Amino acid sequence: MNRKQVWKTYHQSQLSLLPPSYDDLVPDNHPVRIVDTILESIDLSFLEQKYRGGGTSSYHPKVLLKILVYSYLRNLYSSRKIEQSLSENIHFIWLSGGAKPDHNTINNFRSGKLKDSFKEIFNQVVLLLNEQGYLSLKDIYVDGTKLEANANKYTFVWAKSIKNSRTRIEKQLQELWQYVEQVYADEEQLPNTPDFAAIDPEKVSATIQQINQALEKKTVDSKVKQKLNYAQKNWPKNVAKYNEQQKKLGHRQSMSKTDPDATFMRMKEDHMKNGQLKPGYNLQASTNNQFIVHYSLAQTTADTTTLIDHLEGFEKAFEQTPETLTADAGYGSEENYQALEDKDIEAFVKYNYFHKEQKQAKALVDKAPFHPDKLHYNQQTDTYYCPMGQPMNYIGEKQSKTTTGHLQTYHRYQAANCQGCPLRGICHQSKGNRIIERNHKLIAYKRQAKERLLSEQGITHRKRRCWEVEAVFGNIKQNMNYKRCMLRGIDKVETEIGLVAMAHNLNKLFLKSA
Template identity: 40%
Template sequence: MKHHHISFKEYTMDNLTLPSHIADLIPPDNMAHVVHEMVERIPMETFLPYYKGGGTSSYHPKMMTKIILYAYTQKMYHGREIARQLEVHLPLMWLSGFQKPDFRSINRFRSERMKGLIDDLFREMITLLVADGYVNMEDYFVDGTKIEANANRYTFVWRKSAEKYQEKLQANVDQLIAQIDAIVEEENAEEIDASPAFTSKEIRKKTEEWEKRLEAEPDNQPLKKAVKKMKEDYLPRSEKYEHQLQVCGDRNSYSKTDADATFMRLKENHMRNGQLKPAYNVQVGSSDQFVLGYSLHQRPGDTRCLLPHLETVREKYGVVPKRVTADAVYGSEENYVKLEEKNISAFIKYNTYEKENTRKVKKNPHHPQNWTYKKEEDVWICANGKKLVRIGTSKQTTESGYTSVIQHYQCHECEGCPFRSVCTTSKYGRTTQWNPVYHEQKQKARERLESEEGQARYRQRQTDIESVFGQIKQNRGFRRFVLRGLQKISIEWGLICVAHNLLKKAAKDKQRSLAA
């Protein structure tokens, strides 16, 4: 049996020296290079306003920005983890210039310095991407996603509960006051009208009033008991409910761990059964899979976030798109009208868009869609040729102050109509409602969507914005914020978006070089 000669590569750990350029050790297509180049191109003036000067010297803002952005592209979201990696992770060490800020410095930079800086940083990055021809600003694909808050999932405050408890407490307070004041004034409790609901201030005032009385009559046991009850039970509870309702504001709930977070249904786990978790609603606009703008909201529904979102990105990032493409959730009358006022073409379906196209609706003679409207008489003509006359008008106003007008029509000739049973179950006759403004907007939306341009846009929507969320949540595992409070999570989401754009730029560069 013959032995083959075995050879090993030379290996020694003596006299090892690093090459004079550490950068040469880092592969040319590593994200560290992209982060380094892009942050270097941002003028120092962007960072300076966020430093006061005086005191001890700070870490260089470009260095801190680079290590945080690079960490975010590598799925490192925690300050402690970034600090740990600064000891061992070569690209990170190179970006930091071998300085080692501890996790406190990293966290402080992220949550305090970045407060105003993040908006400027995001805007500067977009400006560079536009200048380099990666992004066009004209098309804008919007969608929302919910990101879980960094908060306990089981300690929440529901506004309805707080209101209910508050009412019960009010009743007890009323009763006690009626009882004590009636005894003192030796009248019958019956004569005292149920007082208006007491605020904690009024409860405190009443308690002080009673305490004065106690000094005059120290042996008054019922009074003594009442004062104790007020001070130790009713007053603190009253203050608690008032505080809870104040924190809720116009929301239905909040989390005790992060009071800015609202409970929302997240369709997270593999069973697809949404669970209520404290979360934020993140609205993002993209173009060519780059994030062009984002805004954070405390309400679960997407519909009413669109206009505030567009306002935010215009103000903060100077993004004014020509065309907005979004899901049917955004197709409200207010959204259509306001976009038209801003001269933005809306490629947005409305909730009944698909349904109106179905054979069932098109073939159903009793669907108002298939009736005739006679403008001069202001009547609808039903399948049997009878008139539905206008019986009234109602108005609806959204919380942002937009009013829509709905007209109501009713048929008074349903008696004995052969189609009655298939047409209506009402014993008063068939009714229908119509909103002329919304109707007109829906027509326009349908025309835009059915054009070739519209169909292409709508198809692109799925690959565009949906894949941005996919990459952030699936590929980079960012499903839950690390920080707490609206202001800090806004910073965090901004970092996620800048990191996403840098990764996208790197991917595009790779494609370009392969194509070349």
């Protein structure tokens, strides 16, 4: 027996007596309501002051901010796609109140008005979440990840290349002057020797001019004339270019021409999947309960030199220091340990070889019995003892500066007599008596760090760090699909990262309150 098929009513042209309310079409437990509620409660008066009066009306910054944050929460980073969603997506229409700013307005707000202002907005939201008990500013977990910049990887500048180019110009100037000396070999009076240093365009130009004047009334080889003409035309402007590039580089070793603020780094994940050096930024994040409480951007490849500036940013934002800080071995340095101690922060920060020490201790195998760390030290007499029991006496100290300018002091100790020692071949390879260098300040910090890390509280913090910061980075890169910056310039990228961080936090808040 065949039954008649019944279809659901479908009248596309049917009019309603009353138009539906957008509010009725948005569920009460939707993330867009979280974005609206949180951002509605923050103060944006400082942002409103950036607008000049007069002229046509402007979209309120709070509307544009809500649109941007919700867009990032929905993995929409293109201003054109955001513009499209404002006409097609009911949640965007509800959030914006029907406002439809175009992509230029959205992009100008993101890279213009929000620049240098978004940190204050982000901090207000973090303090609000702290008051509501979702996170704590007392215990933070710090780590870094590299993000690929929106820059061409083939347009690069290396500090070493600039140095080599300068050296090459100086060498060629000296060679030209040597030719002058050959020309004047039979004459008693030789022109004054010019300055060969390729420091600025004016000096290079003056040196070339002096060489030209010396050869003005002489018979000059055609190749030398050609080289001098080329030098006069190109070398001064090349040196000017090198000076400008060096100014943009600062203390960095590399940069991209399309985004001079980006430094070349090796990425674990990149959009081309080939593991090459690419321009990028080092994102530093502090988290608690998987909420990002503070973020900063660094232009260095190593995490070691970023911690102090990151902490100072935290203090400036919240006018307080955390009680504890947990980080991996990438942050374990004398300078960082000292800074944390000065700020009275209990540090659970690993150092190099911490895990290796634990593995060796468990296996009861010592693979480096002659390492300076294994030698006995008598603190009262300031003497080390070699594996044969012979004293190694203090012979002086040396100091060295790190890339950040931190001064490190190393004490030097030398063995009394290594001649004829049966262990010499495996103890050391130097020709004379063995010399070791010890940084007692760093050794003391490492000893303190080891005690904390192996304590019950330290083990808890170490275990928690794995699912704190790394889980946040995983969410940003995989779930939010944010692996490459959209904007260029460190100020604009910092705003963009802030939007990503806030979107992560509000989505986390939605999941916890759902």
